[in-house]
Amino acid sequence: MTAAATDQFADLLALDRAAQDLLFREARTANAFTDEPVTEEQVRAIYDLVRWAPTSMNMQPLRLLLVRSDEARKRLLPHLSEGNRAKTASAPLVAVLAADVDFHENLPRVFPHKPDARDAFAGSVAARRRNAHLNATLQVAYFILGVRAAGLDAGPMTGFDVEGVHQEFFAGTSLEPLVVVNIGHIDHSATFPRSPRLDYDEVVREV
């Protein structure tokens, strides 16, 4: 079953059609990649764009670990679901996206509007985890669209052993992994036919 992206409302948007297509309509999740590399400068360009998107109290809990070398990749692969290993092995660059539960240490600098915010969070690791996971997950989505904005393709994956990746790369730290994203130029030989999206009336209602 294939679903072509609809565009009957495209002209109602302020975003130009080429940008709509680049970010949403023509972009596809990458399951295989060409050999073309991803440079560190491209990752800097992505971050420099997406860091302006909003988080609660500007808390910015997302942290990125870039996995590129053979050695680092060998540490990551065993923690992925078997069906995801070949994708990550073939990706020019892999990013492990994690939430920093100790984001509150930065609040005096990044959210000066509320001087007591750091201390309020210091007492509750449960509140910090809830906020860190929600807001870092928003930032994961911004990052996925940022990869596309750079003219690259993203292969985001949640099929991995979260505790295993934590122990392998973040043991003893406040970082908790959320999503692994393969990054490169898509090789469409492994792209699925596009699956259907839910209709407006299945998703939205007015009360």
Add this chain to the structure above:
Amino acid sequence: MTAAATDQFADLLALDRAAQDLLFREARTANAFTDEPVTEEQVRAIYDLVRWAPTSMNMQPLRLLLVRSDEARKRLLPHLSEGNRAKTASAPLVAVLAADVDFHENLPRVFPHKPDARDAFAGSVAARRRNAHLNATLQVAYFILGVRAAGLDAGPMTGFDVEGVHQEFFAGTSLEPLVVVNIGHIDHSATFPRSPRLDYDEVVREV
């Protein structure tokens, strides 16, 4: 403290500069709105764009409740943090974004690649909640950028009583509220000076 959005890497991106500015650099979180209304057609245009962004197994757990009438708004306001009530009272349209923990019922249709996926999820509400929250939160971020893509401004808020909103609008259903988003045209008289973002080297490292 004000932070101007940096753009020294803007020319490295495939996304044109006007689109970069519209979605990320010039957009600001709205704390007050003009009287200009938001039409249902605009919400349809936003959804028709952002529904193409990726979720795990195409599960699409996000659901939107639009709150517009005085009556509906009166039900929502008491559940918001006091500091958020005036914002929501003044917004032309308010959306309560929620995760549907029973998303798996749609999997046979939206993810035909894995015919046993619905049954695998049916046995574990914990796995469904984890997947629904993570993926609906990605979709919240896509939606926020979609609001901006429509030439509108978003005021996303996490400061509300999640259980209270659930009971008020979603009692007896599988919907769990995540974020409330005020939507309209920004009135900049209530916009904060822009707060600083973390530097690349504070957020990204290569292993």
